[in-house]
Amino acid sequence: MRTKAILITLISLFLIGNLSAKSISGTVSDESNSPMPGVSIIIKGSSYGSVTNIEGKYTIEANENDILIFGFIGMIAQEIKVKQQNIINVILKAEKIGLDEVIVQGYSTKQKKEQKINRMYSPLQGRVSGIAIMEECESLEIMDYDSEEDFNTEGYSTIRENGYKSAVKSPLSTFSIDVDAASYSNVRRFLEEGTKPPIDAVRIEEMVNYFNYDYLQPNDEHPFSITNEVAECPWNSENLLLHIGLQGKKIETENLPASNLVFLLDVSGSMDSPNKLPLLKKAFKLLVGQLREDDRVAIVVYAGNSGLVLPSTSGNRKEDILNALNRLNAGGSTAGASGLKQAYKVASENFIDGGNNRIILATDGDFNIGQSSNAEMERLIEKEREKGIFISVLGFGMGNYKDDKMEIIADKGNGNYAYIDNILEAKKVLVNEFGGTLFTIAKDVKIQIEFNPAVVAEYRLVGYENRMLASEDFEDDTKDAGELGSGHSVTALYEIKLMKNKKKQDQELKYQNTSLNATAYSGNELATVKFRYKKPDGQKSLLLEKIITNTRIDKRELSNNFKFSASVAGFGLLLRDSKFKGNCSYEMLINLAQQSKGEDKEGYRSEFIQLMKLANQL
Structure with missing residues (x-):
């Protein structure tokens, strides 16, 4: 009681x-x-x-x-x-x-x-x-939160490797270009931590396209040049490796159109670690240093809600922009959709006709309030991109890193995607490749290759699994594809099995027969490659076409472009433990990369060689 x-x-x-x-x-x-x-x-x-x-x-x-x-x-x-x-x-x-x-x-x-x-x-x-x-x-x-036990919730889209396709049954290979390079720097982060990356974090095309290649600048009315080489495949001597390179026209910074930029910055609680918001601020300070008087910058931040930190400001008022960056602190939840909407609104209000209108999203990708599903994000961005406002994505951090969300945003927003793991990577993306990161010279760029079944038995595209298109998408101008920036290059590799008997290539089905014509058997054509692209403000695509001959280049005459790209692709095959890795070994790939390192002004290729040596030890 x-x-x-x-x-x-x-x-x-x-x-x-x-x-x-x-x-x-x-x-x-x-x-x-x-x-x-x-x-x-x-x-x-x-x-x-x-x-x-x-x-x-x-x-x-x-x-x-x-x-x-x-x-x-x-x-x-x-x-x-x-x-x-x-x-x-x-x-x-x-x-x-x-x-x-x-x-x-x-x-x-x-x-x-x-x-x-x-x-x-x-x-x-x-x-x-x-x-x-x-x-x-x-x-x-x-x-x-003081435990040493890690809870890793990183998210990656599943990659199912491209297999071999019959040139008789499926002669057309169609895909969207990809100039993203996020996978390489993310893979580097894992290896430098002493662990192998998850298989789905390894996107081979992004690793290959991380590097610049010595392709010729375009010399006609088109904004890119086309290069190709055919030689013995380094990891399978019975096959050929077809190397295709696109080189975007480089426009000097002073000649680039004026920019209307909106920095959309994640300041939620998940960004509160040294390799996230503090690194983000340092990275954007580098970008601010590249701005001109005609450029304009606004800053939108989001946490539990979104807000305008800096209204659209001239690029010559660098102190005001830097002060706004310095005041940023992390805390709260992550209203990613709310931030995207406000950023598009600000970009639209300050739209520059004929200029570069772009949002630069910087985040760890952990959207957890509002429209958080991938499908909802896609619809939000697709609805806005037709207005001429593109979006680039910079990823930061680890542990809860959402690679899959950021890749979708960049792909659907007519932009590119990079992962910033250190300040040197920020310099590469935002200073060295300033024009390519921010200025689009061709959009919706698609590649379609028709292989000659009289010569090619089977072929396999190395990488680009999440960029594959249906054959009919090639001529469909409503179908979205990748963008090419100023000075950017794109490289694609095909592994090819040659036809051994030219007289047995016709396909016989129950209701129809497919017979090869005289063009297939005459001449020396391996394939025909076609390119479609639109001008940055265009709605109708333009077509380029080039014949690839069955002319094998001797090993001693191969370009550094061919050898180095092959070494990077082989590295990706090893990291993925691919069933197509053939005779790949670290020793062979390191030797190939060392032979083709070239001038290497910035040291990226030397770093890659050291990275392979590190992976070999792991």
């Missing part, structure tokens, strides 16, 4: 205390009076708290004489006692140590235990300093 009385008294005291609570609201800003999203507000001595939204605003239930603690990474925490006021506005000052120097584990993927504290509190949403606040729940879970 006594225990029951004590319990009733305690409940009464709690209810009286709760009834005396009042709603406190306000805005948290930094020293420049800019609102700060993601600031945690906690009642001292409790686990109860709130968090500021994208506008720096918050609301919290508190009693008089409670002490509110306002905290944010890299800022000096403030403690304020609740008196009779209902509005408390706070200005936080920066600590002497910079955010880039702080390693925070509160939002890492590491988790060891959960401690449950039973208490009643008002329903809240969001996260406060590592505290997960549940909605409409009677317990508050405090997560301890």
Whole structure:
């Protein structure tokens, strides 16, 4: 009975205390009076708290004489006692140590235990300093993130390798070009950590296209040149390897059209680690250095909500742009769809006719609020791209990295996709390849090869599995395909089995027969390659066509382009443990790459050779 009385008294005291609570609201800003999203507000001595939204605003239930603690990474925490006021506005000052120097584990993927504290509190949403606040729940879970156990939730689209196809039954091979290079730098990240990458992270075409090749610049009205070589396949001497190269016309930076850029930056809690937001800020500072007076930049950020951090600003006001970047901090959930919508709105409002209108999305790809499915993202982006606003994607981080989402966004948004694992990669993408990353010279570029069944028995496209098109898509101008940037090159490789008997290539079916004509048997044609592309602002495609002869080049006369691309493709086959790897070995591929390293001004090819040596040790 006594225990029951004590319990009733305690409940009464709690209810009286709760009834005396009042709603406190306000805005948290930094020293420049800019609102700060993601600031945690906690009642001292409790686990109860709130968090500021994208506008720096918050609301919290508190009693008089409670002490509110306002905290944010890299800022000096403030403690304020609740008196009779209902509005408390706070200005936080920066600590002497910079955010880039702080390693925070509160939002890492590491988790060891959960401690449950039973208490009643008002329903809240969001996260406060590592505290997960549940909605409409009677317990508050405090997560301890100090464990060394990793939870890897990275996402990759499944790749089913292209197999051999009969040249009689399926003479046409059709695919979209791909200038993305994200797979190579992502693979490099895994290897440098001492582990082999997941098989589906290895996209061979992206590894091959990471490197520049010594192709000739175009010299006619078309924006790219075409190169081809045929020689013995390095990993299977019984087969041929067909090398096809496209070289986009290089336009000098001063001659590029004016840019209307919108930086769409993920500042959610998942970005709160040194290789994410701090690296992102350093990368974009490099890009800002490339901007001209005619270029314009706006910055949109998203966490639990989205917001405009910097309105469209001239490229010569670099200090204003850099200050806006410096103020960014991570915290909150990830409203990716909301951010995309606002970025498209800002880009549309500042559209430059005849200019480069582009969103640059930088994220780890972890969209978890709003339109988060791949299908919904596709529809959102496809709806906007027809307005002439393209989107490029820069991926950051590890552990919860969503490669599949970012690849879809770039592909459907008429843009390209790169993975930034260090500041040197940022320099490669945003400085060395500035024009190719940002300026499209040809869009919806498709390749279709018709193999001659009198010469070719079977063929296999190496890579491009997620870029394959139906034969009828080649002439369909409504079918989306890849974009080619200024100075970019595209390389494709086919492994070919030759026909041994030219008299038995006709296909006999029950209802129809397919017979080869005189063109197949006469001459020396291996295949005919066709290209379709549109001008950046065009709707109707243009056609190029080139005959590839069955002329095998001697090993001693092969170009560095052929040998180096073959070494990269072979490396991909080994990493995937492909059933088509033939006689591939690290020793053979390293020798091939060393023979074809060439001038290598930036050292990318030398790094690749070292990477193969590292993979061999693993």
